[in-house]
Amino acid sequence: MAADSSQKWILMTTAQTPTNIAVIKYWGKRDEALILAVNDSISVTLDPQHLCTTTTVAVSPMFQSDRMWLNGKEISLSGGRYQNCLREIRSRASKIEDEKKGIKITKKDWEKLHVHIASYNNFPTAAGLASSAAGFACLVFSLAKLMNVQEDQGKLSAIARQGSGSACRSLYGGFVKWVMGNEENGSDSIAVQLQDEKHWDELVIIIAVVSSRQKETSSTSGMRDSVETSLLLQHRAKEVVPKRIIEMEEAIKNRDFPSFARLTCADSNQFHAVCLDTSPPIFYMSDTSHRIISCVEKWNRSEGTPQVAYTFDAGPNAVLIARDRKVAANLLQRLLYYFPPHSDTDLNSYVIGDKSILGDVGVEEMKDVEALPPPPETKDQIPAQKQRGAVSYFICTRPGKGPVLLSDESQALLNPESGLPK
Amino acid sequence: MAADSSQKWILMTTAQTPTNIAVIKYWGKRDEALILAVNDSISVTLDPQHLCTTTTVAVSPMFQSDRMWLNGKEISLSGGRYQNCLREIRSRASKIEDEKKGIKITKKDWEKLHVHIASYNNFPTAAGLASSAAGFACLVFSLAKLMNVQEDQGKLSAIARQGSGSACRSLYGGFVKWVMGNEENGSDSIAVQLQDEKHWDELVIIIAVVSSRQKETSSTSGMRDSVETSLLLQHRAKEVVPKRIIEMEEAIKNRDFPSFARLTCADSNQFHAVCLDTSPPIFYMSDTSHRIISCVEKWNRSEGTPQVAYTFDAGPNAVLIARDRKVAANLLQRLLYYFPPHSDTDLNSYVIGDKSILGDVGVEEMKDVEALPPPPETKDQIPAQKQRGAVSYFICTRPGKGPVLLSDESQALLNPESGLPK
Numbered sequence: 001m002a003a004d005s006s007q008k009w010i011l012m013t014t015a016q017t018p019t020n021i022a023v024i025k026y027w028g029k030r031d032e033a034l035i036l037a038v039n040d041s042i043s044v045t046l047d048p049q050h051l052c053t054t055t056t057v058a059v060s061p062m063f064q065s066d067r068m069w070l071n072g073k074e075i076s077l078s079g080g081r082y083q084n085c086l087r088e089i090r091s092r093a094s095k096i097e098d099e100k101k102g103i104k105i106t107k108k109d110w111e112k113l114h115v116h117i118a119s120y121n122n123f124p125t126a127a128g129l130a131s132s133a134a135g136f137a138c139l140v141f142s143l144a145k146l147m148n149v150q151e152d153q154g155k156l157s158a159i160a161r162q163g164s165g166s167a168c169r170s171l172y173g174g175f176v177k178w179v180m181g182n183e184e185n186g187s188d189s190i191a192v193q194l195q196d197e198k199h200w201d202e203l204v205i206i207i208a209v210v211s212s213r214q215k216e217t218s219s220t221s222g223m224r225d226s227v228e229t230s231l232l233l234q235h236r237a238k239e240v241v242p243k244r245i246i247e248m249e250e251a252i253k254n255r256d257f258p259s260f261a262r263l264t265c266a267d268s269n270q271f272h273a274v275c276l277d278t279s280p281p282i283f284y285m286s287d288t289s290h291r292i293i294s295c296v297e298k299w300n301r302s303e304g305t306p307q308v309a310y311t312f313d314a315g316p317n318a319v320l321i322a323r324d325r326k327v328a329a330n331l332l333q334r335l336l337y338y339f340p341p342h343s344d345t346d347l348n349s350y351v352i353g354d355k356s357i358l359g360d361v362g363v364e365e366m367k368d369v370e371a372l373p374p375p376p377e378t379k380d381q382i383p384a385q386k387q388r389g390a391v392s393y394f395i396c397t398r399p400g401k402g403p404v405l406l407s408d409e410s411q412a413l414l415n416p417e418s419g420l421p422k
Numbered sequence: 423m424a425a426d427s428s429q430k431w432i433l434m435t436t437a438q439t440p441t442n443i444a445v446i447k448y449w450g451k452r453d454e455a456l457i458l459a460v461n462d463s464i465s466v467t468l469d470p471q472h473l474c475t476t477t478t479v480a481v482s483p484m485f486q487s488d489r490m491w492l493n494g495k496e497i498s499l500s501g502g503r504y505q506n507c508l509r510e511i512r513s514r515a516s517k518i519e520d521e522k523k524g525i526k527i528t529k530k531d532w533e534k535l536h537v538h539i540a541s542y543n544n545f546p547t548a549a550g551l552a553s554s555a556a557g558f559a560c561l562v563f564s565l566a567k568l569m570n571v572q573e574d575q576g577k578l579s580a581i582a583r584q585g586s587g588s589a590c591r592s593l594y595g596g597f598v599k600w601v602m603g604n605e606e607n608g609s610d611s612i613a614v615q616l617q618d619e620k621h622w623d624e625l626v627i628i629i630a631v632v633s634s635r636q637k638e639t640s641s642t643s644g645m646r647d648s649v650e651t652s653l654l655l656q657h658r659a660k661e662v663v664p665k666r667i668i669e670m671e672e673a674i675k676n677r678d679f680p681s682f683a684r685l686t687c688a689d690s691n692q693f694h695a696v697c698l699d700t701s702p703p704i705f706y707m708s709d710t711s712h713r714i715i716s717c718v719e720k721w722n723r724s725e726g727t728p729q730v731a732y733t734f735d736a737g738p739n740a741v742l743i744a745r746d747r748k749v750a751a752n753l754l755q756r757l758l759y760y761f762p763p764h765s766d767t768d769l770n771s772y773v774i775g776d777k778s779i780l781g782d783v784g785v786e787e788m789k790d791v792e793a794l795p796p797p798p799e800t801k802d803q804i805p806a807q808k809q810r811g812a813v814s815y816f817i818c819t820r821p822g823k824g825p826v827l828l829s830d831e832s833q834a835l836l837n838p839e840s841g842l843p844k
Binding site: 229231232235236239240262265266269270272273274276277278279280281283286287290293294297301 | 651653654657658661662684687688691692694695696698699700701702703705708709712715716719723
């Protein structure tokens, strides 16, 4: 029996998808509608335990229209980016038969059936932590499972790309390259996994969420302005990035941290240089971002070889990649020394994610933060001023896995009876 | 009678030389020793009434060694840059005869005679206002007069260039181009005047001296790092700047303010972009610099055509060029609104230079600053936060004339009897 509105069944799928941070940056589209980049990019997928999107998608003959809720609040699906993803997935939907539940959906039925989507980020959406990457990746991944789409992960990444460029890289764990491709229709502009998350598992990532007063330029409009006005962007895309991509793949393959750090820092800085070369200029980094860079640069220099890489996306937050757990503990100690919280802050909300690193630092409560000694590399110089309250909080995490299905129905975000948010 | 140490005469010359602000920036040397640039640059000379160096040079058979005092404090002349200028001027010295004073100096005598130099800036040296440009220009200009050097101003600019690159542009008033030249010995790397200061005399310049906590990278070491590590610098120098130089010369010739402003802002931003693309990255602009840019960009956009150009040198201070006096008054009003001083500040020390613009704004005392209305372009938006104390003070000035000799001996900085600072 084909699906019709007299039927009461609801078919649901829930998935979890990580966010990612680019170490060779994507900045600039050669096609605005299809979201095709002017250069390849490479990212590290972040552990979904600390930063991820969970999305439940449901289909039912009872649903009157496509609807979506983000973090519990209904949002419009009319935007072109959502429509692109929904259309591309729907057109690839396959038939489903579940005799036990009395569900039968033909390929033709999918054109008429409506979906409900509920999505939730386990981190503050407004913090500028690439929530759209995880979000669109999760939307595409979960819809593809629900609609029994028989495409490989690469094809799905090309669909997620049409929601948000960097979303395509969240379809895989570990180290991921978004190949810009050559085809006009974007079919070869897909993500490929370079190495999985176990390949280089000593790396530890600390994100400093920086307090910001300024309204930021959205990355969509920012990169459009850069493409139109920066005289450095094309040189970066055509001459600089292709060489860096090759070097970065080598560095990742060989777990060569000094090269990885050098390339990551240089590429972050060059991306922000292109933003500054844009008219009007775009400033994503703040004085606090600059201070974090100076702190890392000084320490790396004092150690003779890089211990920590930094990279900044379209906002002031620092993503710091430490070569191993010992370095990460030293890094966190420095960060807490230079950027202590306001006195009324709870340590438990100031360092989140993998809090076990706090133990390595010997910090158990707030008074331990205040008692931290100055880092040795400041000793011969005027001790750097502490910037109390300049950082909102730190997230300790690591490279992580790609999207997964959550089969436990209790984790679904939609009620299995009503198809509405729980 | 030739000069010998039994003689008691002192021969003195005093000169005043302006500072300048580049509107097409110099960043990067192709020869460190001779100070040869990787690209042409163009500057506006600032009115010496508000920003200048005064230098008195003296020669006497009584002097035992070359000595120099800067702002009353003796400094070493042993640095290569001072030595280059002294050597080059000495080698071009001509004979002098003053029968009345009984002074006769042959070309040969100059090799043995020592000089005393006293130099004074009428603005804070530490404020990052290109004091070395005015300083070396004044040193070379005054020494050339003292030593009766028969070279034209262009040749003198090539000598000043060996003290500090941008100093060569302070040998002229108005609008000045430093031609990078092709010769290996730097002989054709000289300044030329594009237009004198009367050519475009509506322009008004307001400098916001920004409070800074961070130690800045010197421009000498910063540009060396950029040349060695920035992958964008050569592209800028070879592909971008040559076109901009032609366009900027046209804009200045035609008093075409929109083009002048567009080029000035874009080139300042690109220079700072190259600094950011350097390893380790160089940050000269601060959050306050960024806010000033945003304020100007927003206003220019709301007016439809640029009213104000901004440019930043190797520090956070903003140099703002208003198209005319009326715009300058509106600009100062905006600046005072967004960046009011701390409550204990005297208005007289908060706005210095040509204070008459304050009258145009209707600001006579501090309470008038507090009563300023928000600029109309903020009306439809959340009013921007005021940043009290983020600016140390403002200097109101204009394009100005080149070096002049001060014949009034009372303005000399050295005592005519002792040859020591007054």
